[in-house]
Amino acid sequence: MTLLRDLAAALGAAGCLTGADIGAGAVSDASGTGRIPPLALLRPASVNEVSAALEICHRHGVGVVPQGGMTGLAGGANPQGGDVALSLTRFAGVEEIDPDCQTITLRAGTTLQAAQEAAAAAGFLLPVDLGSRGSCQIGGIVATNAGGVRVIRHGMTRDNLAGVEAVLADGTVLSSLTKVVKNNTGYDLRHLICGSEGTLAVITRAVLRLRPLPGARATALCALPDFAAVLALLKQARTHLPGLSAFEAMWRDYVLASSAAAGLQLFPDPPPFTVLIEAEGSAGGLDAEFEAMLAGAFEAGILSDALIAQSQAEAARFWTLREGHALDRMFPGLINLDIALPVALLDDYATACGSAIRARFPDAHVSFYGHVGDMNLHVAVGLTEPSEAAAHEVDRIAYDLVRERGGSVSAEHGIGVLKRDWLGHSRSAAEIAQMRAVKAAFDPKGVMNPGKVV
Amino acid sequence: MTLLRDLAAALGAAGCLTGADIGAGAVSDASGTGRIPPLALLRPASVNEVSAALEICHRHGVGVVPQGGMTGLAGGANPQGGDVALSLTRFAGVEEIDPDCQTITLRAGTTLQAAQEAAAAAGFLLPVDLGSRGSCQIGGIVATNAGGVRVIRHGMTRDNLAGVEAVLADGTVLSSLTKVVKNNTGYDLRHLICGSEGTLAVITRAVLRLRPLPGARATALCALPDFAAVLALLKQARTHLPGLSAFEAMWRDYVLASSAAAGLQLFPDPPPFTVLIEAEGSAGGLDAEFEAMLAGAFEAGILSDALIAQSQAEAARFWTLREGHALDRMFPGLINLDIALPVALLDDYATACGSAIRARFPDAHVSFYGHVGDMNLHVAVGLTEPSEAAAHEVDRIAYDLVRERGGSVSAEHGIGVLKRDWLGHSRSAAEIAQMRAVKAAFDPKGVMNPGKVV
Numbered sequence: 077m078t079l080l081r082d083l084a085a086a087l088g089a090a091g092c093l094t095g096a097d098i099g100a101g102a103v104s105d106a107s108g109t110g111r112i113p114p115l116a117l118l119r120p121a122s123v124n125e126v127s128a129a130l131e132i133c134h135r136h137g138v139g140v141v142p143q144g145g146m147t148g149l150a151g152g153a154n155p156q157g158g159d160v161a162l163s164l165t166r167f168a169g170v171e172e173i174d175p176d177c178q179t180i181t182l183r184a185g186t187t188l189q190a191a192q193e194a195a196a197a198a199g200f201l202l203p204v205d206l207g208s209r210g211s212c213q214i215g216g217i218v219a220t221n222a223g224g225v226r227v228i229r230h231g232m233t234r235d236n237l238a239g240v241e242a243v244l245a246d247g248t249v250l251s252s253l254t255k256v257v258k259n260n261t262g263y264d265l266r267h268l269i270c271g272s273e274g275t276l277a278v279i280t281r282a283v284l285r286l287r288p289l290p291g292a293r294a295t296a297l298c299a300l301p302d303f304a305a306v307l308a309l310l311k312q313a314r315t316h317l318p319g320l321s322a323f324e325a326m327w328r329d330y331v332l333a334s335s336a337a338a339g340l341q342l343f344p345d346p347p348p349f350t351v352l353i354e355a356e357g358s359a360g361g362l363d364a365e366f367e368a369m370l371a372g373a374f375e376a377g378i379l380s381d382a383l384i385a386q387s388q389a390e391a392a393r394f395w396t397l398r399e400g401h402a403l404d405r406m407f408p409g410l411i412n413l414d415i416a417l418p419v420a421l422l423d424d425y426a427t428a429c430g431s432a433i434r435a436r437f438p439d440a441h442v443s444f445y446g447h448v449g450d451m452n453l454h455v456a457v458g459l460t461e462p463s464e465a466a467a468h469e470v471d472r473i474a475y476d477l478v479r480e481r482g483g484s485v486s487a488e489h490g491i492g493v494l495k496r497d498w499l500g501h502s503r504s505a506a507e508i509a510q511m512r513a514v515k516a517a518f519d520p521k522g523v524m525n526p527g528k529v530v
Numbered sequence: 531m532t533l534l535r536d537l538a539a540a541l542g543a544a545g546c547l548t549g550a551d552i553g554a555g556a557v558s559d560a561s562g563t564g565r566i567p568p569l570a571l572l573r574p575a576s577v578n579e580v581s582a583a584l585e586i587c588h589r590h591g592v593g594v595v596p597q598g599g600m601t602g603l604a605g606g607a608n609p610q611g612g613d614v615a616l617s618l619t620r621f622a623g624v625e626e627i628d629p630d631c632q633t634i635t636l637r638a639g640t641t642l643q644a645a646q647e648a649a650a651a652a653g654f655l656l657p658v659d660l661g662s663r664g665s666c667q668i669g670g671i672v673a674t675n676a677g678g679v680r681v682i683r684h685g686m687t688r689d690n691l692a693g694v695e696a697v698l699a700d701g702t703v704l705s706s707l708t709k710v711v712k713n714n715t716g717y718d719l720r721h722l723i724c725g726s727e728g729t730l731a732v733i734t735r736a737v738l739r740l741r742p743l744p745g746a747r748a749t750a751l752c753a754l755p756d757f758a759a760v761l762a763l764l765k766q767a768r769t770h771l772p773g774l775s776a777f778e779a780m781w782r783d784y785v786l787a788s789s790a791a792a793g794l795q796l797f798p799d800p801p802p803f804t805v806l807i808e809a810e811g812s813a814g815g816l817d818a819e820f821e822a823m824l825a826g827a828f829e830a831g832i833l834s835d836a837l838i839a840q841s842q843a844e845a846a847r848f849w850t851l852r853e854g855h856a857l858d859r860m861f862p863g864l865i866n867l868d869i870a871l872p873v874a875l876l877d878d879y880a881t882a883c884g885s886a887i888r889a890r891f892p893d894a895h896v897s898f899y900g901h902v903g904d905m906n907l908h909v910a911v912g913l914t915e916p917s918e919a920a921a922h923e924v925d926r927i928a929y930d931l932v933r934e935r936g937g938s939v940s941a942e943h944g945i946g947v948l949k950r951d952w953l954g955h956s957r958s959a960a961e962i963a964q965m966r967a968v969k970a971a972f973d974p975k976g977v978m979n980p981g982k983v984v
Contacts, residue, residue: 176761176874177905178768223712232712234721235689248960256870257904258677258686258941260725261949261956262983263965267688267721271714288769307630314632315742318772318811357772361815416710420630450711451631487712495715502715506702511717513971518964529716 079136080116083160086128091166093117102161103154105146106208107494110154114141114161121166123241123249123280130278131247133160139526140245142274144216145187147208149412150492152220152273156527162278164215170194171281177255178286179238184215184279191284200286203230207399215279221271223488228449229321229356232488234270236285242269242277245519253283268514273490274525276518290319290356294366295391298373299347299381303423306349308378310419310449313353316369319362322354323449324398327426330443330456337402340393347380351448352398354391400445400456407441407458411467413474417483419451425481426453432473433457437466452487475501491529499530533590534570537614540582545620547571556615557608559600560662561948564608568595568615575620577695577703577734584732585701587614593980594699596728598670599641601662603866604946606674606727610981616732618669624648625735631709632740633692638669638733645738654740657684661853669733675725677942682903683775683810686942688724690739696723696731699973707737722968727944728979730972744773744810748820749845752827753801753835757877760803762832764873764903767807770823773816776808777903778852781880784897784910791856794847801834805902806852808845854899854910861895861912865921867928871937873905879931880907886927887911891920906941929955945983953984 084092093099098117104110115138120126133140139159146153155161168185173194180202182191188202188209195202204217206224216222218240222233230236239254252266269277300306306325313320326334331346343350355366366384373379385391396402404410417425426444433442441458457470475485479501486495486502499508511530518524538546547553552571558564569592574580587594593613600607609615622639627648634656636645642656642663649656658671660678670676672694676687684690693708706720723731754760760779767774780788785800797804809820820838827833839845850856858864871879880898887896895912911924929939933955940949940956953962965984972978 174872174874175765177872221714221718223714227711231689234718235685244960244964248964250960250964251958252961254936254938255872255905256938256941257681258870258901258906259938259956260675260677260940260942260944261938262945262953262962263730263968264675264688264721264725265961265964265968267718268968271718276717311629316812358770358819361819365812365815416712418628418631418709420628447712451709452712482708484708484710484713484715486714487710488714490714491716499715502713504705506698506704507706507719508716510698510702510704510719510972514717514719514722514968517967517971 079132079138082132083116083118083129086132087118087120087125091119091121091125093119101146102143105148105151105153107149107151109151109494112155112157114155114159116160118160118162119166120162120164123243126243126278126280127247127249129162130243130245134246134521134523137521137523139523141525142215142219142278144213144219145208145211147212148216148220148490148492150486150490151494152490152492152525152528154493159526164213164280167280173198174255179255179283180286181253181281181283182214183281184213186214188212188214188217195286196289199289201289202284203236203287204233204284214282218270218279218282219272219274220490223452226321227447228323229319230287234267237266237270237282238285239283240266240269240279241281242279244277245521245524250277253281255283273492273529275515275529276524291359292362293354293356294362295352295354295385295394296366296370297342297383297394298351298353298370298379299343300349300351300379302348305378306351306448307420309351309373312369312373312378317355317365319356320449321356322352324352325446325448326350326398327444330400330445331397333406333441333443334397334400334403337406338396340397342383342394342397343381352394398445403456409459409462411457411459411470413455414452414487414489415455415474415478415483415485416452416487417478417481419448421481422448422451422453425477429455429474429477432477433470436469436473471498493528496529533586533592536586537570537572537583540586541572541574541579545573545575545579547573555600556597559602559605559607561603561605563605563948566609566611568609568613570614572614572616573620574616574618577697580697580732580734581701581703583616584697584699588700588975588977591975591977593977595979596669596673596732598667598673599662599665601666602670602674602944602946604940604944605948606944606946606979606982608947613980618667618734621734627652628709633709633737634740635707635735635737636668637735638667640668642666642668642671649740650743653743655743656738657690657741658687658738668736672724672733672736673726673728674944677906680775681901682777683773684741688721691720691724691736692739693737694720694723694733695735696733698731699975699978704731707735709737727946727983729969729983730978745813746816747808747810748816749806749808749839749848750820750824751796751837751848752805752807752824752833753797754803754805754833756802759832760805760902761874763805763827766823766827766832771809771819773810775810776806778806779899779902780804780852781898784854784899785851787860787895787897788851788854788857791860792850794851796837796848796851797835806848852899857910863913863916865911865913865924867909867925868906868941868943869909869928869932869937869939870906870941871932871935873902875935876902876905876907879935883909883928883931886931887924890923890927925952947982950983
């Protein structure tokens, strides 16, 4: 086959794996929904090799699926029949840390954890952080505009992205590895490529912003009587904690399940709402500021109890409750949805969504938790008889209720293939038509990650 | 003329001004470089009227120049021959403030100051702020991704933009007035429209993020011996002042001219570098934190003197020195450039740029100041015989030196028409080609703000 011969000639044997050499890892992302191996797994080791590989595929009219750490949950890195996969694992590493500009320049194949560690060694915080930090790669993080646990303070990936280099479908290299904060020179292609899930270009390098390492971090778990109190606590926290870095709310059913699954007991009788609150600040002033905020909220009747972490280990236990990985073991095939709504609507949504799912699946375990300070809710649904059809029914129930309330069907996970049917729930027909026009302007032959997003 | 008849029928007499009714204000932005009145000044009073006006112009193949408060400096709102101008002045006002989501929903014709005042009355800070706040309009601010004086803390306009509604060349309304922080549902058209200077769409509404009003603000003017000390102070300020909201450096020649022009004497003998530093924080803790940072910098030999503002009036005097409006009176036809570079290169740039301009224009007064914490430098050039040709020569000298150092020829002012010749100094040919492809995907007939940006 000419295609594979051309690719092997351009990339060498180590750069173009076929057959059994491809491995199972290139078949599906962490959603586990991929079924089809790619024709080949391309592993270019330089930007020139990425460019050469894309030019060859473009000439042959073959689809290219960019793959990072395969930790996505929307099927965005799963090959479709006849696609080749392209991984930047061999193009990894930190190229530069600039302490004056507070930036780090990274190759796309670098894992997030490696980048974080390099930043920390230089005395900086790389603010983007997610649970999959050990596997996920910078290219994938930028391509999906990853969110994570510090968005309330430092924003999504795009908010920390200074510059990007990417290769277009025909092999053209678009390079804008700038470190400057302000650059009003024409259209912001950076923000278009970020979040496009590999459908416009393959990201090869990125410049991310760094922050000073926080001198101190304080963490508390708060018990609240109702959702109005959650909103009131959020207001207090925003006003009195300039370094507020997490505001995570858990509904009671979630806390019961997660604490049972993880073998944790934090409040003896879980309250209606449990909020994990965290702030960064100076070693001198943070503790007093944090305790004053909590004391004020207690006196105002906003919270009924609060546990302030006395050690990193205790803070880690609070986060274990929130991360809820144990739920996956308790409910095989757990469905985990990721939506966003204006924050005041989240509890009304949770009530309506829980009722509607239980009306259809009476034995379902439905629970709610999430980055409420970012207006982002996760819905965990355990079914007694999980199936693809049942999951699709759950999706429809949950996303129809999001559409009614003007929210987003994907706060952080992206669209990929698994949410493509629901894109119209959050974006208008005119917007989707305009996205398709943009796609055609980047990739007229439709070879970049075919079938994804739009 | 059918065009004007159709427009008058759609918009009414008050919505379609012609001839002398147009007024001089629609001929040029604040750069003063516009010469040609538009065929008509359209003043639609609703989104439907904007849509109708654009559809008519599109059908007739007539260029449309969106105009906001006309405070731009790049000629981006100046009509070219045969264009109509479109102003949203009649579509103004605050539609909603959502205290839970911390957002404000604004019509495009609202002035920034009116929006700031409405936010403050509701207990919030609208972080975007510029000197022209009394005249500039929300539509223009979003269209140009305006920067301003608080970027170091709160980012550019795009960093505070949650949602946007805009009308495409053919009258299609693209509406995404979302308040949520996280919304990974397809391409981020918001960031493409923001900063496109009216060449892709007319912005009709925007949702901007609000922040809690700061409890306190502290301001100081610092004297520093050299640029290494400026960088060292920036590092200290970033590390010890989580609410750092301004870090503005002024080179000595600038301080001499600005203080003479404004009749201010702050340091008896201006030092090599003067830095205005400001921070926001809680009423309880800010002053101590601020003074401790300055004391530490003094002990470390980073600064030789510091004046802490003891009143708002004193802080305002520090800002008067920095804003340098008096320079315009001192040097008629003052050229004010706006560039960005990696921060450590700014002084080397200033030295090279000053020498090169004075080599060509021996009597020129050249001085440097700017948002150095954002890596943004302004270059003020007063010529004894100002002319368009001389200004173009100054541009070339200054921008060639930016290109050599990998910087941006427009940090905040945009490209418009005046910087179109220099776009290639900061963006590659591949990037510009891709911008043109995006332009064609939005506006295939090329009627949106013709001749601007790309």
